Amino acid sequence: MKAPALLDNTRLPRWLLPSDWPQRDGVPVLARMALEAGRVQSVQPAADAAVRPPGSWDLAGTLVLPGFVDAHTHLDKAFTLPRMKEVQPGLLGAIDAMLNDRVHWSPADVRERASRGLQWAWECGTTHVRTHVDWWEPDAVPLAWPVMAELAQEWAGKVRLEQVGLIKLPLFEDASQALRLARQVKATGPQALLGGFVHSTNWSENALRNLLVAAQACDLDIDLHVDEELNASAVGLQTTARILREIGFEGRVVCGHICALAAQPEAQAFATLDAVARVPITVVSLPATNLLLQDAVTGRTPRQRGITLVKEARERGIPLLFASDNVQDPFCRLGSFDPVEALGTAALVAQLDDPFDTWSQALCRSDWLQRASAPATPTLAGATADLVLFTQADRHGWPSRSATRVVLREGCVTHGDAAPFFPR
Ligand SMILES: [Zn+2]
Numbered sequence: 001m002k003a004p005a006l007l008d009n010t011r012l013p014r015w016l017l018p019s020d021w022p023q024r025d026g027v028p029v030l031a032r033m034a035l036e037a038g039r040v041q042s043v044q045p046a047a048d049a050a051v052r053p054p055g056s057w058d059l060a061g062t063l064v065l066p067g068f069v070d071a072h073t074h075l076d077k078a079f080t081l082p083r084m085k086e087v088q089p090g091l092l093g094a095i096d097a098m099l100n101d102r103v104h105w106s107p108a109d110v111r112e113r114a115s116r117g118l119q120w121a122w123e124c125g126t127t128h129v130r131t132h133v134d135w136w137e138p139d140a141v142p143l144a145w146p147v148m149a150e151l152a153q154e155w156a157g158k159v160r161l162e163q164v165g166l167i168k169l170p171l172f173e174d175a176s177q178a179l180r181l182a183r184q185v186k187a188t189g190p191q192a193l194l195g196g197f198v199h200s201t202n203w204s205e206n207a208l209r210n211l212l213v214a215a216q217a218c219d220l221d222i223d224l225h226v227d228e229e230l231n232a233s234a235v236g237l238q239t240t241a242r243i244l245r246e247i248g249f250e251g252r253v254v255c256g257h258i259c260a261l262a263a264q265p266e267a268q269a270f271a272t273l274d275a276v277a278r279v280p281i282t283v284v285s286l287p288a289t290n291l292l293l294q295d296a297v298t299g300r301t302p303r304q305r306g307i308t309l310v311k312e313a314r315e316r317g318i319p320l321l322f323a324s325d326n327v328q329d330p331f332c333r334l335g336s337f338d339p340v341e342a343l344g345t346a347a348l349v350a351q352l353d354d355p356f357d358t359w360s361q362a363l364c365r366s367d368w369l370q371r372a373s374a375p376a377t378p379t380l381a382g383a384t385a386d387l388v389l390f391t392q393a394d395r396h397g398w399p400s401r402s403a404t405r406v407v408l409r410e411g412c413v414t415h416g417d418a419a420p421f422f423p424r
Contacts, residue, residue: 001413003385006056007033007421009046010064011395014357016364016378021045027395028357030061033380038410040380040387057421063356063393067127067386067409069366070339072223072256072284072323074166075114075131075151076144078337080104080329087330089296091228092201097330098134110144114151117327120337122159123415125388125407128366129159129337130223130323132166132195138177141184152191158409162369163188164195164223172196172207172214182214195223198236208236209243212253221251221371227260230294230304234260241275249280252371256284256323259294259306269309277316282368285310286325287345289332307349319368322346322359339363344399356398385411391420 009030022029022045030046052058080101087097114131121129133144145163152161165185172178185192194215198208215222227234237258244253255276261269276283285308294306313320322342327335335341343363347355367375389406390398406416 001418003035003408003411003413003418004055004057005035006053007035007064008049008052008056008058009061010059010389011061012043012064012380013360015361016066016380017043018377018379033064035385035411038385038412040383040385043379043381055423057418058423059389059421061394062421063390063395063398065125065360065388065390066364066380066383067125067388068339068363069128069130069321069369070121070126070324070337071130071254071321071369072286072325073117073129073131073337074134074326074329074331075117075129075148076110076133076142077329077331078117078327079113081333082328084330089298091293091296091331093296094293094329094331101330105143107143107147110147111151114144114147117337118151118155118159118161122155123407124336124338124340125386125405125415126337126339127160127386127409128162128369130162130164130193130369132164132223132225135165135167135171138171138181145188149188149191152189160191162191162193164193166195166197166225167211169196169198169202169204169207169211172211173204175210175213178207178210178214179217182218182220186218186220192220193223194218194220196225198224198226198240199229200227200231200234200236203234203236205239208239212240212243212249213247215251216247216249219251221253223254224256226255226258228257228290228293229260230263230306231260232263232265237261238272238275241272241279241281244279244281245275250371252280252282252369254282254284254369257286257290258283258308259290261309262307263304270312273309273312273316273318276313277318280371282319282321283308283310283313284321284323285346285362286323287342287349288335289325291345291349292332305349307346310346310350310352319365320362321365321368322362340399340402344402347399356395360398385409389416389418391416
């Protein structure tokens, strides 16, 4: 079903409006959005209802966001939990359980589970998903890797799927092998990125340098799991920032997790963030899995919560996204490939002010994963009309009551019930 040419009285978040947008009582006034040929043609302050063209929808203050990016998922592991027996607590216990599950993996198994994840993402209003794919061998491409490449093609136009080779850091110890791995990733297609698991248990500055240099040689962007631990001596992030500067890396580098910043003395953590702000690093925070996997000991209530320094990162202008991470696998038994859930968790654990007006951009700024420098002032005008309408939430409580939505893709309703907006 096609939406009309005019969506009136939409409530857009402050970050998506120009700085001179009118306000009433310190709150942005509602917007009138004109749609044409699947795009948003213009965004203006809402005007007199009397001049509303027939057929227009009156959204009466409904919260509206652009389509979401889920910047960090593991579609290859999703939905494996039901077939697991006992899983030891913590990140390393989950990794062990996952390794034992590998006997069940076949292309058909991975395809079925990953497709389910993409379907859920599509239904909740996500337009762009990035998945990591576990990669254990130096000479063999994992069986899930070509499955993701096929799914990227099949879902093109609905969900843009990117795939990151999540390669054990020791496989980069040898520079020529690092280059071979990077070339294999590059040959997959433009949706592929080089990645690695950077943790104090496998730490090697040499291997990390080889990874970054190999990506640079192959003109690849990078997406790393970094310092996913509460060990204050973890130096993955600060070393990544230093090497990127040394080699003059011009691609985009995503650093996910970086929990260790929360365990370090503030002066040290802030110095690292200052260095991160000077290189093309985007931070991705994964609050749900951090809560479940950090400070995890059987029978003991966790004390430290593992969220990274999200406010301090944003204060420094560092692009930052919240994402789902693991869904219904040994790393995280919950989850639904809905990044709004991740923000709901972050809003509590990181005590975020103003989730809708300020922090919702951490779900929508797909451009923060891209190489080209982000626009100073993001705007919907001219963008594809991929929109999510929250029919039962208000800005005070959002993202509570956000499950009921209407999703528009290129100006057509793909999910949800738009009947309440129809003219009477
Ligand atoms: Zn992850």
